[in-house]
Each structure stands twice: as structure tokens, then as C-alpha cells.
Amino acid sequence: MESIREIYKVGKGPSSSHTMGPRKAALEFLAKNEKAIKFKVTLFGSLALTGKGHLTDKAIEEVFKGKPIEIVWKPEETKEFHSNAMLFQAFGENDSMQADELVYSVGGGRIVNDSEKDKIQMESNLYPYRTMAGILDWSQQTGKSFWEYVFEVEGDDFEDFLTDIWSQMKQTILNGLENEGVLPGPLGLRRKASSYHVRSKTMGKHLQNNSLLFAYALATSEENACGGIVVTAPTCGSCGILPAVLLFLQKSYDFTDRKIIRALATAGLIGNLIKENASISGAEVGCQGEVGAACSMASAAAAQLVGGSTSQIEYAAEMGLEHHLGLTCDPIAGLVQAPCIERNAHGAVRAIDTASFAILSDGTHLVSFDETVEAMKQTGHDLPSLYKETSLGGLAKFSKRREGYM
Ligand code: SF4
Structure with a gap:
């Protein structure tokens, strides 16, 4: 890995x-x-x-x-x-x-x-354990958590690397909340992040939480659609979910940047396991490998931030992926806009939901993270190519807005 x-x-x-x-x-x-x-x-x-x-x-x-x-x-x-x-x-x-x-x-x-x-x-053997099961065994023997495993493997300067990544993620959200107007390309979609952010301030607590998550995820994904600078997490198409969840939790609970960086390490480990044992490419396995993987990463990060045990974090990651199994990739007119941008916003809310669900449990559950990753890989391979970033099926085929643009 x-x-x-x-x-x-x-x-x-x-x-x-x-x-x-x-x-x-x-x-x-x-x-x-x-x-x-x-x-x-x-x-x-x-x-x-x-x-x-x-x-x-x-x-x-x-x-x-x-x-x-x-x-x-x-x-x-x-x-x-x-x-x-x-x-x-x-x-x-x-x-x-x-x-x-x-x-x-x-x-x-x-x-x-x-x-x-x-x-x-042969080259990708930096990490000694390539499955969640192996890492959980290591964790049980050492008493250490996922982020500690990552820091031990990646070396001394890794914290600095993640500090830069977190700072770029926040900057991209700020840019996306500031910028307004119409996204490039023929669909004529207006940016929504800025207005969602303003409206969130007038809402009651529950709606406000969702609105803020939406606004942050939209901000990054809209920047991405405009060719702005983003951080892959794990891809550009799914880059809105993890930064939105982390910023939302940091602002809600006053988490230090250090805690966020540790959560980023755990999220990265989850993304790495999915990439190693299945795929994070929409062209290979559909959107379950992009938005599904991003939701899994964000869910694990959220569970860790609110004090989850390793088994609760593993459960959160598993659910984030499981409930996206079979998700197709069918971007209208081949643009990373619809359904991609809204899908990031909903992925962020789902990540918080799956993390909460896991934290309420004792961490035991039926299907393991490794099994879900295997199921995702098989499902992706079984999906017809129409639904793997070809824009030949699904929404890309039936949306009238696509006409004349393909
Ligand atoms: S629909 Fe396709 S292009 Fe859009 S985010 Fe999902 S995988 Fe990426």
C-alpha cells in the first residue's frame, strides 16, 4: 500500500x-x-x-x-x-x-x-498491513489507533504535509463561499455555496447544521467544477465531502488543527485501503469508488474526532461505503457538475449520520469494512461500462439539458 x-x-x-x-x-x-x-x-x-x-x-x-x-x-x-x-x-x-x-x-x-x-x-509496500483486519489486530496488540499507525509508517515530516493539506482544504472552502456566478460549461448551473451559507445563519439548529455542511461541500465542489485549486480526497469529483465534514466539526466543537490533522491521517488510511483493495476511479468502479470512498473517509474521521473507538471508527467507515454500493457515475454532458456537486453535499451529511450511528453502537456489526470493500470492487466490475464515467447511461442519457452538448 x-x-x-x-x-x-x-x-x-x-x-x-x-x-x-x-x-x-x-x-x-x-x-x-x-x-x-x-x-x-x-x-x-x-x-x-x-x-x-x-x-x-x-x-x-x-x-x-x-x-x-x-x-x-x-x-x-x-x-x-x-x-x-x-x-x-x-x-x-x-x-x-x-x-x-x-x-x-x-x-x-x-x-x-x-x-x-x-x-x-511490488512497489506499493510502504504499509505493512494492507487490510483493515490486519490493522485492527495491530491496534489491539499495541493499544494504538489508526492515526498513530499512519504517523509511524509515514515518518516525521508527515504532520507538516497534512498541515499544508488542511490549510489548502480550508482555503478552497473560503474561495468557494466567496465566489458567485454561473459554473463554466453549457449546463448554466449557478453556484449555490455562497447563498446556502448565508441562509444557514437564519435557520434553527438542525437545519443550520445541514445547511452549513451543504455550503462547505458545495464550496469545494463548485471550486473544483471551475478548475480552481482543490485537494483530492480521494479524487477531485469527490473532493467536497471530507473538508466539509472536518470544518463543520472543527467549528462546532472547537477542535484544534492538530486533532483535525490526526483525523485526516485516519481518513487517508481508509481511502488508501479502498484504493489498494478495490478502486477510487469512477471509470473503473463507478461513483461508489469516488463519493462512496470519500464518505467512508469522512465518516471515519468524524467518528475519531468525537471520541470513537477503533471498532466504532471501522464501523463508521464501513457504513459510509456500504450505503453507496452500486452508485453509478453518469455525469451530465461529461461535466463534473451534475450529479457530482450535489452528491458531495449529501455525502457530507451522510458521513456525519453514519459516524453518529457508529458512535451510538458498541462497534460490533455484521459486515466488515474489508468485506464491503470487496463487495464494492465486485459490484464495480459487474457494472456495465455505461455507468463508469462514459456519460452514455443514467442521468447523462436522460437529462434533456445534455442535448446538443455531447
Ligand atoms: S458521478 Fe462520476 S464524475 Fe461525478 S463525482 Fe461521481 S464518479 Fe466523479
């Missing part, structure tokens, strides 16, 4: 797999082929189907700016290793090809070169 630094990445939205990953791949390819005269990038499968809405072409063109580049879309061709594949080619004099590289964007902003794909499993 890799470092949690791979879960939390700071970068421009709107999509970790369709924007951040391709941008990173383009930067690396350009650095290796600076002398080439022109370039060609072919996008396959899901990257080609929803790449326009997710601004994949813009992200790549921005990197190559000033150099001739052709983008080719091949939605009908899907590579076996992962559906988010892109072929970079560099040309010299007389159109002679100087270099080519097939790269996959496998979720959460991570890229994998075709020639290295078999080595991934």
Missing part, C-alpha cells in the same frame, strides 16, 4: 483522472521530449468519452502551449489495463516519430506508464 501522500494531492480541478493525471503525464512526456517539433495525444475509452466535459484537452494543451499539438479522440477503443488511457507521440523533422508512450490515468491524479504497470503491486 502506497503513501497517503498519493491520496491527498493539491491541484486544479475538475477531475483527478481526467485533468490532473493527463496534465502530469503531459508534463513528464514534454520534459523527456523537449526538442520535438510537434506532438500528438490520442485519448481512449472513458478519457475520450468524457474528456471534453472534464477539460482533458485543455489541461494537455495548456502544458504544450506554444508547440503544435493534435488531440485525437478514440472513445470506441478501450485499453485492457484501464479505461483511462492516453498515447503521447513526439515528432521530429519530416514527421518522423521520435518517441511514444502509453500512459494510464488510474484515479486520484495517479498515472502509470504502460511499461511499468506490472511493477505497481
Whole structure:
């Protein structure tokens, strides 16, 4: 299992797999082929189907700016290793090809070169325990909690890393609460975070809590939709949930930044386990791997913050994922806007609900977190590709607003 630094990445939205990953791949390819005269990038499968809405072409063109580049879309061709594949080619004099590289964007902003794909499993062994069961056993033997396990594995400077991540998460929420207007793209959706935040101040306690969670989650997700700077948690599409839950709890109970950072460590561990044993890529397993994973992370973080035991935290994480099983990815017009933005707002409220439910229990429950992760993986593989970030099924197919835009 890799470092949690791979879960939390700071970068421009709107999509970790369709924007951040391709941008990173383009930067690396350009650095290796600076002398080439022109370039060609072919996008396959899901990257080609929803790449326009997710601004994949813009992200790549921005990197190559000033150099001739052709983008080719091949939605009908899907590579076996992962559906988010892109072929970079560099040309010299007389159109002679100087270099080519097939790269996959496998979720959460991570890229994998075709020639290295078999080595991934061998390299990712930073964490000695790769399942929740193993970590719970360790916890029972040592008396330590999840965040202590993360800090022990990640090393001394990890607290500083999480401090920066938390500070960017808060900044993104502030930006999103401040900015108003219409989101980019053809759907004509207005930003809601600012007005929800103002209205929350006039409401009774229960409605106010939900409204604040909505406002914070909307703020981050709307920033993401506008290509603003966000932190993947674990992806761009699902980046609104965890920061909203953490800020809401910090403001409600005066938690110190230190406590929030420990909760971030635990949330990162949960995201890492899901990524290791299933997937956090909407193109691979649908939205259960993005919003489901984010809700699971936030639920675990919330349970820890309010004093949950390790088994209660595990239960909270399990429920956050379990109740998103089967959730499809069907973004209208290929944009990370609808259903994505509202889904983050509801995911934040659900994370608080599942954490409360777990805290009321003694931590015992029927289905373990590891089993739910396995079920999510299988469900994702059984889902038809229509529902895995292709915008060919579900809401993307039936919403009238999509007409003329695909
Ligand atoms: S529907 Fe979910 S998985 Fe798909 S793009 Fe939106 S947030 Fe990501």
C-alpha cells in the first residue's frame, strides 16, 4: 500500500483522472521530449468519452502551449489495463516519430506508464498491513489507533504535509463561499455555496447544521467544477465531502488543527485501503469508488474526532461505503457538475449520520469494512461500462439539458 501522500494531492480541478493525471503525464512526456517539433495525444475509452466535459484537452494543451499539438479522440477503443488511457507521440523533422508512450490515468491524479504497470503491486509496500483486519489486530496488540499507525509508517515530516493539506482544504472552502456566478460549461448551473451559507445563519439548529455542511461541500465542489485549486480526497469529483465534514466539526466543537490533522491521517488510511483493495476511479468502479470512498473517509474521521473507538471508527467507515454500493457515475454532458456537486453535499451529511450511528453502537456489526470493500470492487466490475464515467447511461442519457452538448 502506497503513501497517503498519493491520496491527498493539491491541484486544479475538475477531475483527478481526467485533468490532473493527463496534465502530469503531459508534463513528464514534454520534459523527456523537449526538442520535438510537434506532438500528438490520442485519448481512449472513458478519457475520450468524457474528456471534453472534464477539460482533458485543455489541461494537455495548456502544458504544450506554444508547440503544435493534435488531440485525437478514440472513445470506441478501450485499453485492457484501464479505461483511462492516453498515447503521447513526439515528432521530429519530416514527421518522423521520435518517441511514444502509453500512459494510464488510474484515479486520484495517479498515472502509470504502460511499461511499468506490472511493477505497481511490488512497489506499493510502504504499509505493512494492507487490510483493515490486519490493522485492527495491530491496534489491539499495541493499544494504538489508526492515526498513530499512519504517523509511524509515514515518518516525521508527515504532520507538516497534512498541515499544508488542511490549510489548502480550508482555503478552497473560503474561495468557494466567496465566489458567485454561473459554473463554466453549457449546463448554466449557478453556484449555490455562497447563498446556502448565508441562509444557514437564519435557520434553527438542525437545519443550520445541514445547511452549513451543504455550503462547505458545495464550496469545494463548485471550486473544483471551475478548475480552481482543490485537494483530492480521494479524487477531485469527490473532493467536497471530507473538508466539509472536518470544518463543520472543527467549528462546532472547537477542535484544534492538530486533532483535525490526526483525523485526516485516519481518513487517508481508509481511502488508501479502498484504493489498494478495490478502486477510487469512477471509470473503473463507478461513483461508489469516488463519493462512496470519500464518505467512508469522512465518516471515519468524524467518528475519531468525537471520541470513537477503533471498532466504532471501522464501523463508521464501513457504513459510509456500504450505503453507496452500486452508485453509478453518469455525469451530465461529461461535466463534473451534475450529479457530482450535489452528491458531495449529501455525502457530507451522510458521513456525519453514519459516524453518529457508529458512535451510538458498541462497534460490533455484521459486515466488515474489508468485506464491503470487496463487495464494492465486485459490484464495480459487474457494472456495465455505461455507468463508469462514459456519460452514455443514467442521468447523462436522460437529462434533456445534455442535448446538443455531447
Ligand atoms: S458521478 Fe461521481 S464518479 Fe462520476 S464524475 Fe461525478 S463525482 Fe466523479
